[in-house]
Amino acid sequence: MPATKDVAQSPDVARRKRLIGICLCLIGALGMAFFIHRTPENSDSIFATVRWASGTMISTIIAFAGLPGLFNGGLKSPHLKIIDLVWVLGSAVAIVFAVIQVSQFSAEETRSRLAKNIETARTSAKENAAIAYKEQCSQPSGLTAGQCESLRRIGISLSVGGYLSPTAVDALCPLPINPLNRPPAFGPALAEACIQAAYVARTAEEPVMKDLPNVDDWKFNSRLWPIFMISLVALRVMKSVAEVFWKVP
Secondary structure, three states: OHHHHHHHHHHHHHHHHHHHHHHHHHHHHHHHHHHHHOOOOOOOOHHHHHHHHHHHHHHHHHHHHHHHHHOOOOOOHHHHHHHHHHHHHHHHHHHHHHHHHHHHHHHHHHHHHHHHHHHHHHHHHHHHHHHHHHHHOOOOOOOOHHHHHHHHHHHHHHHHOOOOOHHHHHHHOOOOOEOOEOOOOOOHHHHHHHHHHHHHHHHOOOHHHHOHHHHHHHHHHHHHHHHHHHHHHHHHHHHHHHHHOOOOO
C-alpha cells in the first residue's frame, strides 16, 4: 500500500521537486554570474577576495544542489557513484595543483630575494668595472688587450641591464677570487667587479630564475583554479543533497 500511495503522488511530487530544482539552479546561476563578473582585480585585497570566494562558493553550491531536483527521476544511484568517482579524480588533480601552487609561493619569495641581490651586485659590478677599466686599461697595468676588451663588454652588459653570460665573466676572471689574495695585475676594483659580475651571471642561471618566463603562463592558466576547486566542493555537496533531501534511490 505505501508503494501504491507513492506512485499516486509521484506526478505532483516530481513537479514540485522540478520547480524547486529550477528555482535553486536559477538563483545559484545568477549568483555565480554576479560574483564571477565581480572577480577582484587585485587579489591582495583580503576583504574583496573573501567576499568573492564566499559568494561564488555559496552560489555554486545552491546551483548544484538544485540539479538533482531539475533532473528528478533521471538521477539514480549509479549516477551518484559516477559523481563520487569524478569527485575523487578531481580531488587528485586538485592535490597536484595545490602542491604546485605551494611550491610557487616559496619560489616567488626566493626569486624576489635573488632578483634584489642580483640588482645590488649588478650596480656594484658596473661601478667597479668602470673604475677598473679607467685605471687598468687606459694605461699599462699588466692586463692584456683581450682582458680589457672582455672588461669593456662586461661593463656594457652591466650598464644596459642585459644578459651577462657566465662564459664572458670566466674569460676575464679566474674565479674564485679572494679579495685579500688577488690574481696578478688585478686591482681592487677589478677583483670586486669580477666577484659581483660572477654572482650576477651565475645567479641568473639558477633554475628558479630561469623559470621566471613560465610564471606568467602559470598565473594565466591558474585563473580558473578557484572555480575548479569551488565546483569540486559543490559537486560533492550535490551528491549528499541528492541522497538526503532529494531522496535519490
